[in-house]
Amino acid sequence: MSGATVRATGIVTVVLAGLLASAYVLGRSLVPEQHTTTTGVASSTAGPHYADQPPSTEFPAAPGRALPDTSPDADPSAPDGGDDGPGPFGARTATGSARVALTFDDGPDPQWTPQVLALLSQYGVKATFCVVGENVESHPDLLRSIVAEGHTVCNHSWRHDVNLGKRSPETIRADLLRTNDAILAAAPDAHIAYYRQPGGAWTASVVSVCTELGLTPLHWNVDPSDWKAPGATTIEATVRTQTGPGAIVLMHDAGGDRSGTVAALQRLLPELLSRFELEPLPVDAP
Numbered sequence: 655m656s657g658a659t660v661r662a663t664g665i666v667t668v669v670l671a672g673l674l675a676s677a678y679v680l681g682r683s684l685v686p687e688q689h690t691t692t693t694g695v696a697s698s699t700a701g702p703h704y705a706d707q708p709p710s711t712e713f714p715a716a717p718g719r720a721l722p723d724t725s726p727d728a729d730p731s732a733p734d735g736g737d738d739g740p741g742p743f744g745a746r747t748a749t750g751s752a753r754v755a756l757t758f759d760d761g762p763d764p765q766w767t768p769q770v771l772a773l774l775s776q777y778g779v780k781a782t783f784c785v786v787g788e789n790v791e792s793h794p795d796l797l798r799s800i801v802a803e804g805h806t807v808c809n810h811s812w813r814h815d816v817n818l819g820k821r822s823p824e825t826i827r828a829d830l831l832r833t834n835d836a837i838l839a840a841a842p843d844a845h846i847a848y849y850r851q852p853g854g855a856w857t858a859s860v861v862s863v864c865t866e867l868g869l870t871p872l873h874w875n876v877d878p879s880d881w882k883a884p885g886a887t888t889i890e891a892t893v894r895t896q897t898g899p900g901a902i903v904l905m906h907d908a909g910g911d912r913s914g915t916v917a918a919l920q921r922l923l924p925e926l927l928s929r930f931e932l933e934p935l936p937v938d939a940p
């Protein structure tokens with residue numbers, strides 16, 4: 655090979671490497687936080703869409719195709735309703751008494767949270783709202799209503815990062831504290847006693863940070879998968895048949911079309927009240 659050919663080959667290699675690096679950086683910048691948006695959640699509303707399904711970063715859904723219910727990232731011991739055993743990494747799955755706790759995740763949402771609050775008020779039921787920091791920042795008035803009406807709040811991370819537990823303790827701590835700060839900025843008298851990991855994707859790191867910050871890791875043991883919008887009848891039947899004494903029921907007041915959840919709740923509240931005492935998770939006895 656002549657010297658000129660060697661030089662030319664070297665230049666081509668350098669140029670190609672540069673182009674590849676640029677394409678990679680551009681690609682990364684074009685698909686930020688894909689895991690929070692490619693959840694496969696059908697929705698008719700604008701705004702952030704998340705749900706407590708397992709992490710999906712490594713397995714993004716093809717357009718128009720639903721994600722599998724589980725991914726290899728999910729803790730296989732994660733209860734999927736009706737399981738009274740300990741939650742992943744010791745997260746709480748029962749109220750500790752015969753009382754039942756209804757929990758609503760991913761809000762506050764301007765369309766659905768007021769409807770859930772109105773139903774709870776109509777039946778005199780207090781519940782627990784696991785709120786997302788960026789949604790609290792966008793809708794502080796709704797957070798104030800939740801607290802003012804006697805419900806308890808639970809930290810559900812800043813932006814519903816299902817992979818938060820895999821990040822550094824410093825990143826996890828900063829995320830949880832930012833969310834707590836947003837809650838307290840909206841409602842200074844709020845007591846934040848719980849943290850719920852998005853997707854139920856608990857790790858030892860996230861539980862360790864919870865302990866450090868005095869937050870009880872909160873899971874669930876009844877999951878009607880309402881984030882998949884299976885319809886009010888399915889949501890209602892799952893909750894009605896799987897809820898027993900001490901249950902923590904997972905539902906969503908945000909993250910997509912929650913009309914099915916609202917309609918199911920309308921039927922469930924009188925039915926559950928005929929069998930159980932319903933309570934907000936207590937802030938003073940985590």
Ligand SMILES: [Zn+2]
Binds near residue numbers: 705706759760852853
């Ligand atoms: Zn969630």
